[in-house]
Amino acid sequence: MKKLALILFGLLGAIALFGCSSNSSSSSAGGSGEPVQGGDLNVAMGSEPDTLDWMYSGESATRKIGWHIYEGLFALDKDYQARPLLAEDYSVSDDKKTYTITLRDGLKFHNGQDVTANDAKASLDRWTKVSSVGKIASSHISSIEAKDDKTIVVTLKDVYTSLLTDLAAPKASAIIIPAEIAEAAGEQPLTNEQFIGTGPFQFDSWKSGNEIVLSKFADYKSRDEEDWGGLTGEKTAYLDSIHFKVVKDPQVMLNGLKTNLYDYVQSIPLDLYEVVNTTPNVEAVTSNNGYTVITPDKSEAPFDDLDVRKAFHAALDKEAMAKATYGNSDFYELDGALFTPDQTALYSDENIDNFAAFDQDEAKKLLEESSYDGQPVKIIFSNDNADYKKIAEIAEQQLEAVGFTVELESYEWATYLEKWGEAENWDMVVVGWSPFFSPNQAGMVSRENNSSGWYHSDRWQELLAQWGTADETEQQQILAELNKTLYEELPFEKVTNISALDARTTDLQGYDAWYGPRFWNTWKSK
Numbered sequence: 091m092k093k094l095a096l097i098l099f100g101l102l103g104a105i106a107l108f109g110c111s112s113n114s115s116s117s118s119a120g121g122s123g124e125p126v127q128g129g130d131l132n133v134a135m136g137s138e139p140d141t142l143d144w145m146y147s148g149e150s151a152t153r154k155i156g157w158h159i160y161e162g163l164f165a166l167d168k169d170y171q172a173r174p175l176l177a178e179d180y181s182v183s184d185d186k187k188t189y190t191i192t193l194r195d196g197l198k199f200h201n202g203q204d205v206t207a208n209d210a211k212a213s214l215d216r217w218t219k220v221s222s223v224g225k226i227a228s229s230h231i232s233s234i235e236a237k238d239d240k241t242i243v244v245t246l247k248d249v250y251t252s253l254l255t256d257l258a259a260p261k262a263s264a265i266i267i268p269a270e271i272a273e274a275a276g277e278q279p280l281t282n283e284q285f286i287g288t289g290p291f292q293f294d295s296w297k298s299g300n301e302i303v304l305s306k307f308a309d310y311k312s313r314d315e316e317d318w319g320g321l322t323g324e325k326t327a328y329l330d331s332i333h334f335k336v337v338k339d340p341q342v343m344l345n346g347l348k349t350n351l352y353d354y355v356q357s358i359p360l361d362l363y364e365v366v367n368t369t370p371n372v373e374a375v376t377s378n379n380g381y382t383v384i385t386p387d388k389s390e391a392p393f394d395d396l397d398v399r400k401a402f403h404a405a406l407d408k409e410a411m412a413k414a415t416y417g418n419s420d421f422y423e424l425d426g427a428l429f430t431p432d433q434t435a436l437y438s439d440e441n442i443d444n445f446a447a448f449d450q451d452e453a454k455k456l457l458e459e460s461s462y463d464g465q466p467v468k469i470i471f472s473n474d475n476a477d478y479k480k481i482a483e484i485a486e487q488q489l490e491a492v493g494f495t496v497e498l499e500s501y502e503w504a505t506y507l508e509k510w511g512e513a514e515n516w517d518m519v520v521v522g523w524s525p526f527f528s529p530n531q532a533g534m535v536s537r538e539n540n541s542s543g544w545y546h547s548d549r550w551q552e553l554l555a556q557w558g559t560a561d562e563t564e565q566q567q568i569l570a571e572l573n574k575t576l577y578e579e580l581p582f583e584k585v586t587n588i589s590a591l592d593a594r595t596t597d598l599q600g601y602d603a604w605y606g607p608r609f610w611n612t613w614k615s616k
Contacts, residue, residue, distance in 0.1 A: 102549055114160050125600060126613045131329050133607070134337040134346060136353040137474045138502045141281040146220050148261035148533060152355070154606045155334055157321055158304055159200075160265035160287030163191055163210060163242070164258040168319030168604055169528060170433070172258035175286060175313070175322045176205065176266055180254075187246040189253060190237075197308045202290040209235035210581075212269035220277050221262035222539075226530045227253060230558060246553075250558045255528050260321060260605060287440045290327040302334040320604055328600075328613035338474065347372050347595055353614065354607060359476055360421045365591045375603050376421075378432055380479065380524040383534055384469075384485055385582040389513045389544035392467065397460035399580040404453035405492040406485065408446065408512045414588035415480040423587040428532065428572050430525060430587050435562075438569035444577040445584065453492040466495045467517040467529065470509055473500035478520045481585060485520070511540050519543070522588070525605070529557055529572055534582045545581040549559035 092341040135154070141147050165175040171530030174180065178194040197205035211234050218228035230250035233245045244253070255265045265535060271284045285293035290312070291304040306327040315323040335352070337343050340359050341376040346352035348369060358366060366374045386393035393399055409424055416422040426445025469485060471478040479500065499516075501509055509515040526532050533541040535550060555574065557568050576584075594601060600612045 094588070111160045115337045120434075123599065123615060125326070125328050125330055125601065125614060128330050129614045130331045131609055131614065132158055132346075132352045132597075133228065133332060133334050133609075134343045136295075136336075136338055136340070136343075136357045137472075138336045139302075140507060141279040142277075142285050142302070144263045144298070145217055145224075145265050145267075146262070146279045148607065153260060153263075155265070155302060155304070156259065157289070157606075158291040158332065158610070159285060160267070161289050161321075162266060164264075165321035166258050166260060166527065166605070167322055170260045170320070170435075172254040172317075173318055173320075173322045175258075176210075186251075187232075187243040191242045191244070193242070194311065195238045195240075195311075196311045197288055198311060199288055200286045200307055201268065201512055202309075205266065205267075205270055205288060206239045207242050208239075208264050209269045210242045211236040211573055212272040213266045214264060216246075216272045216275065216277075217264045218570060221264065222536055222541075223256050223259045223262050223531050223534060224264060226554070227256040243267075244458060246498060248559070252528050252530055252558050253558070256322075256530060259531055261524075261526060261531060262398045266439070271445075276509055282339075289331060291327045291329075294331070298405075298590075299336055301336065304334075306330055314503070319602070321608070323609040327610055329609060332466065339340050343541060344369065344372075344593070347593060350595065350597075352595075353598050354592065354601075356592050356607065357509075358591045358593055360418055360591055363418060363421075363591055366591070371596045373596055375592040375594055376589050377592075377603055377605075378430060378523060378525065379588045380526075381430070382415075382481060382520070382522045382585040383545045383582045383589045384481065384518055384520050384585065385534055385541075386518050387516060387543045390462070392465070393517060394461045395461045396460050396580065397456055400457035400536075401453045401460055401462070401492065401493075402445075402489070403444075403457060403580050404447055404449045405488050405494070406583060406584075406585075408585055409448075409450045411484045411488075414484055415477055416586070416588060420607055421589045423592070425587050426573070426577070426584060428529065428569070428576060433525065433527075435567065436527070438491060438566060438573060439575035440570035450492055453540070457493045461613070462494070464493075465496055466497045467495045468498045468499055468515075468579055469518040469520060470506065470516040471520040472503050472506040474503045474506075477522070478590075482520045485518070499514065513544065528549065529554055529568075531562055535576075542581060545579075547575065547579055547581070549575050549579070550581075566588065566606045 116507040137151055138585045139151035139205040142156055144160050160162045161175050163177040164172045167173045167268045178192045214234050217224035232245045232247045237243050292307045292309045295425050296302045308569050312325045313323050332476050343355035426442035431437050469482050471482045489496050538546050552567055553571055597614050597616045599615050
């Protein structure tokens with residue numbers, strides 16, 4: 091489990107290892123009729139999460155289930171702004187170092203206990219230890235106190251304007267769980283018996299390799315705001331239960347949609363887009379899905395040598411790689427920035443010209459002048475994801491063309507995660523990162539862990555420190571400097587921005603995709 095902790099710190103994303111995204115779905119069910127109470131929803135997912143501890147893990151499979159179970163003090167709305175969720179209100183002192191947060195009345199955990207400030211304190215204490223986002227925030231936090239049953243006071247060491255954004259982060263999330271569970275779990279992932287939150291659905295069972303079942307939480311206390319959307323505002327559980335079923339074959343998923351075996355399927359290969367579009371009573375659900383990367387291990391040879399990373403960078407024809415992997419140009423966008431263009435407040439197109447630096451002759455020259463000695467470099471990837479496999483195969487061809495010796499190793503998801511945790515197992519890893527909402531949350535450049543290939547940069551840390559105290563104008567300047575640092579230090583190779591493809595039956599009503607499938611406010615018309 092310690093290995094998995096290393097893996098998941100900073101995955102913030104988890105990795106996602108493709109999570110859905112920072113755009114609304116291109117397809118949402120308007121719900122032409124009155125909502126229907128009851129029914130069981132069957133969701134096919136391609137890979138099983140390692141844990142449902144949404145605080146401990148940034149993995150997208152964890153997140154897409156976990157946010158039905160758990161909630162935090164704050165959450166992102168449909169426009170990606172931090173809004174209260176379990177919090178009723180908050181205030182900030184004049185010196186911007188003290189945040190006083192009041193809990194809403196009537197909140198209950200799934201075990202029937204009332205939610206108190208002591209639960210919030212214990213949860214946030216754990217968050218600062220096990221979440222990559224929480225760890226960054228903790229360097230700015232002086233204390234977290236329960237002032238009374240309803241009031242939390244967070245006192246900062248310095249001005250840190252990202253606190254609410256961090257508390258609302260939908261990766262390695264600051265979820266509120268019972269104090270006794272937070273304290274008992276400590277820095278280990280929650281067990282099945284400890285999956286207790288405040289969300290509209292509660293954990294029922296997990297049959298490994300088969301399905302995870304959630305059921306409606308009858309005592310759920312919803313907010314009233316109908317227009318907030320995202321992960322906050324009004325939430326109604328119309329469904330009796332949600333069954334997340336592990337289905338690794340996309341064709342089986344689609345056949346299941348046609349026969350009403352499944353109501354929603356996740357992560358359909360893009361080459362099946364036309365099939366989805368021409369299937370009666372089935373609709374595509376598309377959304378921005380972050381981007382794919384190839385990350386080198388910078389803790390040891392050969393990629394501890396910046397010149398080897400420069401040769402690596404020049405060797406990659408990313409346009410050819412994206413076209414071969416994703417095919418339809420509607421599903422990929424070549425862009426070198428840390429954030430994606432639709433994240434308007436976080437996007438800067440400055441200092442990204444070096445993104446498309448493909449030059450085989452230059453790569454050969456750089457490699458010959460570097461410390462690389464011809465030893466094989468190992469690329470690992472998950473064989474549960476066809477995109478990772480394709481990118482790895484193309485990277486192998488392009489790198490060998492300039493003088494690298496390359497070996498590919500593929501693993502099923504759980505083994506892949508375990509292998510990723512130890513530097514001795516790989517030289518490069520192929521993975522996808524779903525959108526994140528602050529530079530602090532970017533796992534592929536997090537400090538000294540496997541998700542970033544053990545990246546350590548004083549310059550990057552300095553820019554993150556500046557971000558925490560900057561106003562909007564200053565943040566735009568910092569974003570440009572972050573982009574510049576990416577191409578000077580080359581901690582990872584961004585391949586391309588991508589879109590995800592899910593699909594649903596037209597019987598699913600009220601559905602509105604956002605940063606991934608959420609099934610509150612959703613019902614089945616049949």
